Amino acid sequence: MFAVLKTGGKQYRVQAGDVLRVERIAAQAGEKVQFNDILMLGGDAPVIGAPMIDGAAVQAEVIDQIKADKVIHFVKRRRKHSSQRTKGHRQKLTLVRVTDILASGADATGVKVAVGTGSVSGFAVTAAPTQTAPVANLTGVKPANLLTEARDGQPDDLKKISGVGPKLEALLHKNGVFHFDQIAAWTEEEIAYMNDQLSFKGRIERDGWLEQAAGFAAEKE
CATH class of the missing domain: 1.10.150 (DNA polymerase; domain 1)
Incomplete structure (x- = not known):
């Protein structure tokens, strides 16, 4: 069984035992985290989310907080003095090992949600409220001359x-x-x-x- 998860604005195809590098998440080495944004579950009965699969999750163990290889950015402007500039950048990443893929019941595991830059899964792993949240009142009045098409x-x-x-x-x-x-x-x-x-x-x-x-x-x- 495999899963396609989304974190840090990227998508990863994973299965139990895989080790992958993701955009840095707020967790320490040895902690167990849970990715709740699951786009697809593969296997004998594949499931595709719309866009996410409710109740599905991927659990992983944090191995280490690392940095990617340095990327060099060089800028040179013609006919200008002192305009050559070199900048280096090393992206902060988290190294994790996938331990479990859950097809359902993610909201009841109690495992810490993997939250980081670009992650959509910034919510606590608790059951979602059944009632509809009230819609905030908008300021002003909706124009009467809006159209459905030109x-x-x-x-x-x-x-x-x-x-x-x-x-x-x-x-x-x-x-x-x-x-x-x-x-x-x-x-x-x-x-x-x-x-x-x-x-x-x-x-x-x-x-x-x-x-x-x-x-x-x-x-x-």
Whole structure:
């Protein structure tokens, strides 16, 4: 039986007895840790997570805290004095030996969760609450002019607005904003709501999105 686990932003295919190096986790040599982000279990009856498999885990023993080989980064700029620079870096890693693969019951083992930089499994190994957690109230009011898709399948080029790049444009589309006139019509309460959705507090007001959007919308007419 094997498992595919995720830790430190990387995926590893492991089975009992394997020794592997993972992004550093908070544990001492000799400690037993548990990886709860399991993407797949292989064997006679393979199971694929969506994206993770509930209750599955991989347990391992920490062998040592180590560092990877040094990586040299050399920068040289032409026609500039004293601009050559060499930097070295050794990534911090943890050496572990896989001891067990659990198909279920991970929340009841009591084994310390493997937590480290980039790890998603930063939760205590206790049974998850059955009740649904209350959703935090968002600031402001949801704009009334949000759309499910662009009109005629042709969204405006929102990147024309100062401060809007490809990623932010994609996030605006995800929130139902495809056209300049939508932005130009937002009220103060609607701006507050969109600030929360975009995670850029004050950018809309600071960069003057409404004025810019109104100008671009007028050019289209």
